[in-house]
Amino acid sequence: MRTLRTAAAGVLLACAMAAPAHAQPRTGAFPTLRIGQSVSGSIAAADPALYERGRFKVYQFQASPGRRYIATMESGDFDAYLTLARTVGGITDHMLTDDDGGGEGTGARLRFTVPAAGTYLILAQSLGEEGVGAFTLRLDTATIRQPTPQAFTVGTPARGELSDTDAEYEDQGAEGFYDLYRLQGRAGQRLRIRMAMGEFYPSVEVGTMQGGQFQSLDNVRAANDGAVTVTLPEAGEYFIRAGAYGSVTGEYTLTAEERAPAAAPRTTPIRLGENATGELEEGDAELEDGRWYDAYVYTGRAGERLRVDLRSEAFDAFVAIGRMVDGTFTEIASNDDAEDGEGLDSALEVELPEDGRFVIQATSFSPGGEGAYQLSVSTPP
Template sequence: MRTLLMTTVLASALAVAGAASAQSSIRPGQTIQGNFSAKDARMGDGSHYRCYVVQTNPEEAYTVTLSSSDFDTYLSAGPGADCDDTSVFNDDGPDMGTNSQLRFASSGGLWIIKANTLSEGETGRYELRVSAGERVRPTTQVLPIAVGESRSGRLEFSDRRADDGSFYDCYALTIARAGSVAIRLDSGDFDAYLGLYEGPQCDGDSMASDDDSGGGTSAQIVQSLRAGTYSIRANTLASSEEGDYTLSVTSRR
């Protein structure tokens, strides 16, 4: 009964999906071999793609790998069954050359996977694999930080995810007395990005943001703040980047 129900859900999702590209199902632990030809659907940039739907379990981590010796690969994925709505991206997996790999932590339900050539008109054989890994609980906690403190952390696939697919941690900052502060984010693993928000939840429009004012790939915001509670996004600049970082807040006079 459970297998029949899952099959019915997947079949319904595929039937509802748009006609721009035929969609297939893939199971965790399954490897699919395919072949892009000139007849396959194309993105706006002229690259070929195919879409696959996978049924996921809550609080479980998944790894998707796309490999080919014929073309440079590109992967994207996102919750739901809409092939045009993907928020997790990867071009080249870690130490994988032209192959691609991405990871995501699911809250359950269907996820869409788009297997794609990187460049216009590329064709050839490919292999797509979905693996289920350890049980994880997506991070939603807000961490405290005070003026004069530094915090070390790590961004990874189980962390909060911005609309562009980048990972971030959220820190709450309480300002007891109005003044100017410098907020700095350093990492040797990824290009850092900072956002400063009113309130404790890292939501809404940012008061200030920065990519590289800290020099190199470091981000820094210098801002005059009234007494109150603020929040800081310690964020990667690009989608799906992972790594260690240091966040610091200092007083400026």
């Protein structure tokens, strides 16, 4: 498991360091960990603990941006847990953690880059609260491999394989491998790109290369099935970054198909006390984030109170009500849960601010939601 921590959490570390007189030395006096060096240590019952996990020891090292670092911790006595941190303005920022990146067993491994040169900290910790015993800790560097883009054509599947010799994500806090594909696109071309990788959930991004770095497009819409939908802003060369976060490797298939422009929304009148049935499906009107939706029009008066229920057993429902202002939907209220917070249904209550026509959007909580639903408008009890 790999997680990101906030700077605020680091206050706990500062307290833990300062509290016990017999604990690790204060910041600036931690043992130094050097590149290519393995150190042996032990965690004892007298060491400080943190985050409702086990006790820890702290090591410091010097790091530079543009290099890939690998910290590895092994122990036969407890389940290892690693944290990358740094102290900024007296606050300890926990940047990255791992408890199973070392594969099966009790080891931990962090692969990371740093945002700036300076002194960083490695917390060697036991995952369990009672864990004590011996451990070894090692810090290495690895070459950040530059990807070689492969030609890719819309409509022709590409079959590839992620391996530990592929390029690695350069993003701070990201770990994983990816392949890079190059395609020629047209202005306004709308594509659906999908990466299938067995039981793993892959990451698909579409963007451009700027100064040798991949820059993702802002209007890429991700679905729940390893697919993205994108409308290319202009003619030119685009790149697909096909990968997986974590230490995931294996074969995959990458496909891209051209899709017709998004359908214009059709509105259906609905009245107080009425129930409507419908179905979300590909080809419906789309919101900016790629969710399909159906639109209903309710004519109401100022001060009128409404309850709108959207029920579905096929997708996580999301309902919104608003006004159309200069062709743009302006939301008044929305909700993705019913009162009990259980199940997939959604409900909202609203007081209409003025007389006129209001638009109700029946959609899903995330892109890719499809299936049958029931929509009703009533007076709240």
